[in-house]
Amino acid sequence: MPSDITDPELGTLAWDDELAYWRHEDYPLSDRGTIRLSLTPKDDDSISPNLIAEMVERARTSLHWVRRHEPDLRLAIALRMLALYNESWREDDLDEQPINANEFAERIHLTSIDVQADGELGLYFDDGDIEMFGGHSIVAQLGTDHKLRGDPHLAG
Numbered sequence: 842m843p844s845d846i847t848d849p850e851l852g853t854l855a856w857d858d859e860l861a862y863w864r865h866e867d868y869p870l871s872d873r874g875t876i877r878l879s880l881t882p883k884d885d886d887s888i889s890p891n892l893i894a895e896m897v898e899r900a901r902t903s904l905h906w907v908r909r910h911e912p913d914l915r916l917a918i919a920l921r922m923l924a925l926y927n928e929s930w931r932e933d934d935l936d937e938q939p940i941n942a943n944e945f946a947e948r949i950h951l952t953s954i955d956v957q958a959d960g961e962l963g964l965y966f967d968d969g970d971i972e973m974f975g976g977h978s979i980v981a982q983l984g985t986d987h988k989l990r991g992d993p994h995l996a997g
Contacts (some may be wrong), residue, residue, distance in 0.1 A: 843888050850901050854880060859869055862955075870904070871911055876953055877965075878904075883958035888964070894957070900956040906960070906987050911951060918966065918993045919945035926973050935971050949979060960985040965996075 845888050846854040846863050853944040854863035855927030861882070867879040880896050907914070918943040927939035932985050954965035962983040968974040 843893075846893065846897060846899055846900065848901075851897065851904075854878070866920075868884065870954075871908060873911070873950060876951055879953070881955055881957050896958060899960045899982065903956055904963055905985070905993045906955070907951075907954065907964075910987070912946070914964065914981070915946040915949055915951070915966070916942060916948065917989060918979060919943070921989075921992050922979065930974055945973075948973060952978070953959070962987075 842854045843863075845856055852868065853866055854865045856863050859913045863880040865878040867875045870876045878900070880895065880900055882892070883977070890965070921947050923940075923942050924943065931939060947966060948971070949966040950969070951964060952967050953963075953965035955965075957963065964983060966979040968977060976997070977995040978997045979993050980996045982990040984990050
């Protein structure tokens with residue numbers, strides 16, 4: 842069983858034996874709140890001190906990037922999901938008129954980041970206080986270049 846990771850910047854990430862990743866349940870990301878942070882190794886055979894150090898460094902770099910670009914990420918996701926909300930999920934008693942991308946971006950909140958072994962990021966957003974998508978999470982994947990991979994989708 843791998844050990845927990847303690848890093849001066851990331852804090853303590855506890856190993857979850859059942860899910861096979863390290864996690865921090867209450868990582869302070871921004872003034873919008875805390876997130877769940879996880880580091881997911883490729884497989885059990887790839888858990889070595891050097892690979893763990895590389896993952897921690899990728900996590901630090903990625904978190905710095907996400908902090909700087911989190912509003913832009915929310916807007917990019919809003920632009921890709923806006924039509925789905927306005928045309929299929931919007932309810933008149935919550936939003937009488939279609940909303941715009943800025944309103945959508947302000948409603949969603951980043952709740953979780955999964956740093957994967959290859960450096961890609963899984964980003965999970967809640968769908969806002971009014972549950973624009975019935976409480977489903979919005980999931981987006983970022984490549985190592987920090988660009989969206991494909992379109993965001995709903996999960997949960």
